[in-house]
Amino acid sequence: MDFRGRAYPLAPHFNHLGNDMTRSLLIFWNGKKLGANGLEWLKIHLANLYGMDKCSFEERVEFANTHLAEIKESAENPLNGTRWWTKADKPWQFLATCIELNEALKLDNPEEFVSHQPVHQDGTCNGLQHYAALGGDIEGARQVNLVPSDRPQDVYAFVAKLVTKRLEISAAAGEEQAVKLKDIISRKVVKRTVMTNVYGVTFVGAADQIMKELDEYFDKPEESNEMSRYLAKHVFASIRELFHAAHLIQDWLGECAKKISKSVRLDFELNQSKSINGSDLMTSVIWTSPLGLPVVQPYRDLKKKQVQTNLQTVFITDPFAINPINPRRQQAGLPPNFIHSLDASHMLLSAVQCGKSGLDFAAVHDSYWTHASEVDNMSRLLRQEFIKLHEVDLIERLKNEFDERYRDYLEIVKISRDSELGKKILEIRSSFAKSEGRAMTIADEIRMEKRRVELSRSENPDDQAEAANMITTVSCTLDYDIKKEEGKTKSKVSHLTVLTPLQLPEIPPKGDFDVQDLLNSKYFFS
Known part of the structure; x- marks a missing residue:
């Protein structure tokens, strides 16, 4: 299992994978015996592997029934026949399914055939399915098969x-x-960019x-x-148009990560320096997954030491060293990692x-396998669990967790020294300098605020x-x-660096899609 909770095979x-x-x-x-539904699902699985996964289920079954002779020939003479199976999108899995289906069809009643073949069910761009449910985008939800069609x-x-x-x-x-x-x-031109957009692909990456x-x-x-590069701009704009609310959430997550990663704990022991260095920023973005798993983003600036040998130059790092976090990677990582x-x-x-339902089951992230006779049961469970997951407002829950977890954190902002607030802060610093005989440091400001909060x-x-x-x-x-105070800053000369309690942005508005509609969407995973 990785730090986000994604499970991987032991082998x-x-x-x-x-x-x-x-x-x-x-x-x-x-x-398990195929049964009537299992025989149909085995044919659908075969059509999917050939490349017919954008057709209706009925058309996929018809495809298999129309090509029974080719299926038989591929299964019984794969190398010296017409090699029809090699035309499939996934030829080796297709050949294995041809052999399984051919064995079943040899029986007087194919439904009695005991099948060991895993039948695959795959989500429609699963990351976008989650974003559509989070943002409530009706048209976006329709295009990723959350809406019945x-x-x-x-x-x-x-x-x-x-x-x-x-x-x-x-x-x-x-x-x-x-x-x-x-x-x-x-679709081929835009597919990879659409698929990876939800996971934070950059403009340069999309253009490539x-x-x-x-x-x-x-x-x-x-x-x-x-x-x-010209086309990448239009692809990004089109995705944002289709998943507008989802992209607002993506932007919100990035802004939260940016603020959190550049914040300082109120109880953090600073030295007497007058400013905060990057080494003082130690706040990783942390949240709890719906499973109850604490997720900590591990992105830090590792200090490397160059070692010259007779053969080569190598860079080594101390795995036990305490390193500052990398704000840029924290910000870029939160939307896809969430x-x-x-x-x-x-x-x-x-x-x-x-x-619990007695199904044999295999999975890779958003791809699932079970026996042909159990596909209907597995599909029902996948829908139920997705609905249970998104019945809760996960973004609101995340915001509440952030507000509680980072309650005593301060963020660094720049305001105009000529503003009313700027003059007040300068006056407080001046009064401290007169009474203490030295300039007020960032450490002094944090200690004073910590004392006030404790009292x-x-x-x-x-x-x-x-x-x-x-x-x-x-x-x-x-x-x-x-x-508004940040917006008053006109130049670097006139700005004043101050500390203020960390305030995360408000949650963006949600669309009208109802996740309960998913119960009747047969192409959610197909």
Whole structure:
């Protein structure tokens, strides 16, 4: 299990995380009779492996029934026949399923066949499914199959259409790049960027992904690079349009991480320095997953020492050293890691319910396998656990946890020294300097505020009265809107660095999607 709660197989190589060939060799130790539903699901599984996963279930079953002769020939003569199975998207798993289905069809009643074949159920861009449920995006939820429909929705194709529409508008406005790109956009071009956007892919990373798909259309690398960067902007804008509320949550998570990682604990023992160094920032982003697992982001600036040997130069780090956190990685990591903690919770909660129901079960993050005869039961449990997970407002719960966990933390802000608040803080610092005979340091400001907070929480009325009369550089900021005060800063010369209680941004508004609709969505996992 990793720090987000994602579970991994004990076997290092031969497991469901492996490639197509590895997965084709895996079977369940215990077998179960197919039954009527199991036979149908085995055919659907076969069609999925061939590449028919965007069709309806009925069309997938029809595909298998139409190609029974090819399935038989592939199973009985895979190397010297027509090798039809090699045309599949996942040929080795497809061949294994051809063999299993062919064996079942040899019986007078194929439903009596005892099957050991794992049948796969996969989420539709599972990260976006979680974001759509968190943000309540109705159209976004529809495109990732959280809403019931007659056919499976294809979010990648839908984004490709949105991008094409944007390019057509830009082409009509005379943009040369849009003219060249508008007729070559396909789901393949945008798929990787859509898939990784939810996990924090950068603009540069997205442009690189798109460039690999555009290389076949442009001969010159510099032209392909230019077009990919232009197209990446339109892909990002289209995803944001489709998952608007989800992206507001993504932005909110990033802003929370930015503030937390640059905050200082009230009880942190500082030296007498006049400023806070990066080495003083030791606040990792921590939250509790729905499973109750504490998640601590491990991103820190490791101090490396270069060692020169006769053969090479190596860099070593002390694994026991206390290192400052890396604010940039903390900020970039929270949105994807929070979603990973949700899909990990969903998988483990589903695994528990499958175990209680007597299902043989295998999983890799958002991919699940069980016997063909148990797919309907597993699908029902997957829906139930996803709904239970998102019945709670997880973002509100996270905000409440952050508010409690980081209650006594201070953040560093810059305000105008000429503002009313700036003049008050300068006056407090000046008074301290006159009485103590030295300049007030950051450590002094933190100790004074710590004393005030301790007195205010005392049960002794005298202590509470003393706290009420204390004015510190931190407490005087409580009467002001810090965001507005930050906006008054015009230049570096006129700004004043101050400490203020950590205030996290308000939760963005949520859309109208009701997660209970998922109960009737047969293509949620398919």
